[in-house]
Amino acid sequence: MATGFFVGLITLDCIYRVDHVPSSDEKIVAEESLLVAGGPATNAAIAFAALGNRARLAGALGQHPLADLIRADLATCDIEVVDLTPQLRSPPPLSTILVTAATGDRAVVSRNAVGRQATHATIPDLLTDVDIVLIDGHQMAASHTVTIAAQSSAIPIVIDAGSWKPGFDSVLPLATSVIAAAKFQLPGQADTLAALSALGIAEVATTHGPSPVQFRDRDTVGTLPVPQVPVQDTLGAGDIFHGAFCHYRLQVPFPDALTHAAQIAAQSCRHFGPRTWIENAPHQL
Template structure:
């Protein structure tokens, strides 16, 4: 049965180039491949959740600029419903320019993210969460995320936090979360090491916490249990969006599995995606036999 997921946060237009190596100053290079797609943590997670057989809704900012229509079209192609918090915005959305190094799959990203597109809580459209099974918040629209999180918490809807990096305002939302999955770059105030991050989050009485480390094992804490989940070894072609895909897969699997099994299965999906250039090709039918 398809579940309903709400994904709150950032949407960008990603311009992605596959290159032998990033250019030096004043150098022009020719890419061997390219793709244009909607990007952003909540966006890619929602598309992944939809691909795995669920119904996803993206809540964020698009507007009416022609570039926003490209983002809108990609979301619609992948079955994601859109709730635009600023539907008459005429300024362009954020654009990310990304270079992926062909030999390693490493990526270099230039983006303006959502710093100039913040929506006030009173601009949040009326939403009915009664049929929502899970909510992911990436922290890029903190004011509306707080309102959504408070209502979800009151209705016992599980909240997943994508902690890519620390953002002001997280301290008010984190205590409401059921699951916090951080990258190694997530550093709350006065926290530098993973054990300090775990201690900070445990102090907020968050029941399930994980820290990802790229291709290395995922560290986790779950109701007094501490351990690691291995990440499948692959030969990466492109690591762009792997964390977003992991979070989208997690939202799918956690509605069916326990915490550690959901982490394991999500890592498998994310690792699989790294074997293909861009954030969409891994979804093609002929590529997904192993997930």
């Protein structure tokens, strides 16, 4: 059993399955709804734990009653939570997500980690038994501390590069693997794979939803197909991809880990909500 350390955004997600996104001044009734903890690092940690590992999640929670609701929800997923802002009294970020039933497309409104950045974090002691680290860029100061400590201990560092965030320039060169969303670009750089490789990162990939994953593994460049499945909900699929990648990368080479992660992410899209795939997954993953 491996241990993963995930650093980044923790939100409370209000998810609604609707037949269409309402227009201005329109009221609709949702077909289904969920209230769960979310965020890129959070969903990745849950996927990593669901695949039979231990997951430690660091983010900004604080003392607001809604933070206790998040903690209770994460406890049901066997996630160990490290609160980077224990004295914070403001509510945690809330995300409202509308998933269109016919297509699985999602519309998201969120505050992310705005105003909830942890400026100081005592991280190194939390890495003593860790096998892999993932950061999503939403807690950049803490992430910088983590990546430096992980690199000095030869712990693999995975970066979920969803969108460019200030401070990424200080942590990207420390990464072992970077998996970027299609929209991610380094400032002034059009070719993301080439730009990331130029930073000395050995393993880089870009995901494109249902289209093939593009990757560069040291001197090898290629593409990998993504399983095509009936889509119910794409919410969190990228996050689940990253968590599954962390699980598989500890066992198999980079391209194989990407392939297995894509299979898990595709499985998640077959169900409403970011966790239903877990109870419907095969016993051997």
